[in-house]
Amino acid sequence: MGREQEYVSRLYRRLDGLRREVSARLAGTLRQVAGGHQGQWDREAAASRYTERLARLAAAEHGLCFGRLDLRDGRRRYVGRIGLPAEDSAGEDAEPLLIDWRAPAARPFYLATALDPHGMTRRRHIRTQGRRVVEINDEFLDPDEARRTGETELTGEAALMAALKADRTGRMGDIVATIQAEQDAVIRSGHRGVLVVQGGPGTGKTVVALHRTAYLLYTYRDLLAKRGVLVVGPNPTFLSYIEDVLPGLGETGVLMSTIGGLFPGVEAGGVEHPEAAAIKGRQEMVDVVARAVRDRQRAPDEPLEIETAQGTLVLDHDTCAPARERARRTRLPHNLARPYFVDAVLDALARQAADRLNESILLPEVIADLDLEPGEEPPTDLFDAEDVAAIRQDLRHDPAVHAALDEVWPELTPQRLLADLYASPERLASAAPGLTERERALLERDPSAPWTPADVPLLDEAAELLGRDDRAERARAAAEHRRRVAYAQGVLDVAHGSRSIDLEGDEEAALTPGDLVDAETLAARHDERDLRTTAERAAADRTWAFGHVIVDEAQELSPMAWRLLFRRCPTRWMTLVGDLAQTGDAAGASSWERVLEPHVPGRWRLERLTVNYRMPAEFMDVATRVHAELTGAPVEEQPRSVRRIGETPWRLEVPAAELADRLNAVVADEVALLGQGHLAVIVPSGRSKALAHEDPDLREQVVYLTVAQAKGLEFDSVVIVEPAEILAEGPRGPNDLFVALTRATRRLGIVHTPDRPLPAPLAGLRSR
């Protein structure tokens, strides 16, 4: 241990040295007096590079080095959170002092087994507290010995067990020191399409997905730093549960969001009936939104009268229908096709106005008064093409014409389209004829009501169909650019005019700025630079194309949510992790094939995680039997637990009238048993108003949660209240109960009242 302490101290000295070096560079950069915009830009870019590097070095402080590999040729490799090069004095060819866990050379640390030692003779786990080595665990990778004694499938078993037994903290931690072989295969998978990771509860899907993110950022840093990585989780509570993992691994530039957070400018904080959310998630909503858009392109049966400066004009079906046809034939999104519609309508209205004027001027008595030659036809039209164009121009700016056009083909935002749709039973009936009246009634809503997470994919769908007419914006930007170029040219001209005439004859010295840079380039240097991080820019841009997308609890996503996500990831490079046995959302998935084939036919790969690290076998066994009894799902497909604790789940039956008091007493007893650990009380959503908090703080020692809130989380101890109610209330009750039963690491119990029958495996639990 003394020798390892020496080495670890050397690593920390090296880390400190690098931190000092990078800090000094950062300070130097900040001190620089940058010349001009370009200089300022370069300085900012360098400063942000150094800041990022410093953050990475700082994140490596805890558990800097956690392992050592002894190679058969006698060399040693230390594995840690980041790579550390040898000291400068050691020469360029010196081996690195520490290898980043993501580097290929570190891989045997996770894969080597006694039977397949990858050229290693020993794997050593080094546990540190602060900068002090406190424990060492060795595994000798001797194939002969393994053949004699049999081999465990776990790598670094002692370190793994210690990690699993530790108290939970309300925040997920990293597992760099104890990644298991099947997890390593997922983390480093080179698959460039959609990788689906299916695994039962506690198999490490979440933690593996986050480590894969860190691995991809390390391996494809340039590509992913530019395009960004999006991590999608089921709800804000879950996102706060996992928020420390990536920064702890030194990676900060990732955008974490729920589906509800993916429409910039919309806060989807509303809550709605789960059935309404499920309807909004259905595939058929694609047609509903499309019809809602088409319904806003009208050819009115009742003519609209427009009081214009040219007199009263009529906008009727025969005027609108061909104009609409013409605009639709462009196949452009609604707002971009609108100018074609407007053009055609203005043509027709201008003609109509000219005809009206002809009628009002060319009255029979006027014609009779005309001095016509014999045989000469009386005039029928007093306006030539130019006159009609002038009338058209007047109409284009007439507010009454604008108002009429807005009625038949309005410019629409996604928000306005959906708010108008939900607010009108007639609009809903027209756009959603396939829904029942009851289903449509569930969608009805006041326009002032807040948006809900299930609205976001619909808003996104609408945004695609509506498009945004940004011609005015682009014209403004182009004009601004022209202004800058003209200004730059002016600057160069002044510089040229004021060059020193003393230097005449000396060609090189007489170079002026205009010889070195043209006006376009000079103007570009003065254009505003966007100094936001990739994640910030991505968060603000609905059409951002991410380099990689990771989806956790992927089974919960609706078909509409998948459409949104695939739009955000045109390269289709994604990692999806989930468990079909835990699907709770009525719009969620029951088959990966059904979810993915429409988007990436034949181009997705399924990996499985089979070992459960969270629950002891005693808990997993009960959860599996309950799920199998309720759904008929095969027991063999559930994961195997890595440990037993010698304690089974308990059951407490209490009279209904005493439920609240007895529950409080149970909670107090459990807390007393826990020490520093955390307890979750999982309640039916029907009781959540009284018990569960809408925005629970997972750092509290005791939290009350619904199943939906508890999804993906884990606690030392879990108490489930009225499992029969949980079973009865959701659209996928058996899955919900399964989720609740698979959250605990050390203690698990249920509290129920007598008149609700329990599934047999729960009825048979020991009494508390």
Ligand SMILES: Nc1ncnc2c1ncn2[C@@H]1O[C@H](COP(=O)(O)OP(=O)(O)OP(=O)(O)O)[C@@H](O)[C@H]1O
């Ligand atoms: N190799 C490992 N070493 C140490 N701990 C691990 C390892 N793999 C998983 N764990 C731990 O097991 C627990 C369960 O992991 P995680 O939450 O990622 O599982 P999950 O498959 O996403 O579960 P669920 O489907 O229930 O959400 C976590 O505490 C995680 O840190």
